[in-house]
Amino acid sequence: MRIVYLRSFLAVSLVFGQTTKACTAPRIRRPWSQLSQTDKNLYIKAVALGMQKGYHQRFVEIHMEPASNWEAHDVFFFYWHRAFLLGYENMLRSLGNEFACITIPYWDYAALGAKFISGSCSNMLTCGPLLQDFGGSTPRGAKALSMTVNGAAFQTDNCVSSSMTQNFCQSTSAFNTGKCLKCMPRNDWSKVQVPPDVNVLNVFNNIMGNVPATLDGVTEGIQYGTHNMVHAVLDSVMGTFASPGDPVFYSHHAAVDAFHAIYYKCIVASNPPSNKAKDARTWSQGRNYVGRTITATDKMTMKVGETGTTATSIWTAKSNPIYPFFQNLPQTYLAYSDITKLDAFSYSYDFLGTMLSAMNTQCTSFKPGTSMFLSDDGVVTTPQTTIDAVSQEIQWLAEATELASKFYTEDSDINYQVQIMLCVYYNECLGGVFDYSEEFKTNFRVTKKPPCKRIIDQLANGDIAIGVAGWEKVMLKNYPCNSPSHNF
């Protein structure tokens, strides 16, 4: 009797987060690659605990609920996921005093891209520490496994049990009946190449290089480019709307969120809108699941509940264990346009030592060849191979940019020309440039090709051309090509 009483008391106090003190330090998200081992261990422990307590899989439910994910993957993509990530971060912070100030680390994949094109690594798994630290992926089994996470059925190479993933539960009913998977469905990431879309130049072009300087422009560039491609290459649970099941989701989306923060700082903050709901830089025409136009005063659609049950709005789901993590968050889209104006939930990104730093400072006049990877005082410690690969990329970017500027005057044209070169290099020398699979297109409601695929197709059709004489020489000087085709 006494045990039962104690247990329910504990549950209540933990559910409402009363056992954890509030964090008084600023909420700053940092790149995973630059966290100390202690901080990495703390984050891994927090995520594992969130799974163990039955919170984690409820975030999958929100992301999969049809009316919610409809709004999440349209014009309000950034704002919706921003609220979602804050809810998850609040959940992690509630897990105990040691986690009170935890933030979601973002995935600094620019370094991943640099290492891959330099040839110092050859696939998603080995090109950066994040996927390995998050439990990695075991070799492909003899045949694919069929798995279901909150109603989403898919094929997967394996199911990974690591300190971070060993408590994973695929649904709330499985949690309640003690039938959790206790492993993370993952494909063999050593079998997939690092896509060109995570390269610093492509990321920049998707944010503000050759997309319109509007919310629609950056949303289309990032959502359909970098964002979708990372989901697509990781595949398995990450290739479905059940993707928040994999902790990789939150760091991937923190990077995506950081891209919007850079956009906002560069395109919006210097000349703030007098009315955000009437400014194309902060607002767009979006429709909800039943086709009605979303207004600035409408609440975001976020419903929680296992697939197959009746879902409830997270804003009113008082009896749901994850309600407290959303309880005090703003409920309208526009409230999320500026990460520095979220009152108690305001936060920022630390770009120090990453290639995003120069982008955030130089904005539309970003010169990829001037990116600094190491901070001036040299406090950043990163494996030597990363530094070498990154400086090699910076050197190539600088030379290619210089050459392109002899033929083009606009920064956006110059950067686009260099992006085309990079896409061609991928196509000819790094194993190819690919479209999304049919299955992924269906899962993510994809209607647009990835940027490099579009570029390669346009080149083949003669719709665009590289107008920079001698670019191949500069490319091959920095990056030798093992099996160049006649195009090179």
Ligand SMILES: [Cu+2]
């Ligand atoms: Cu999403």
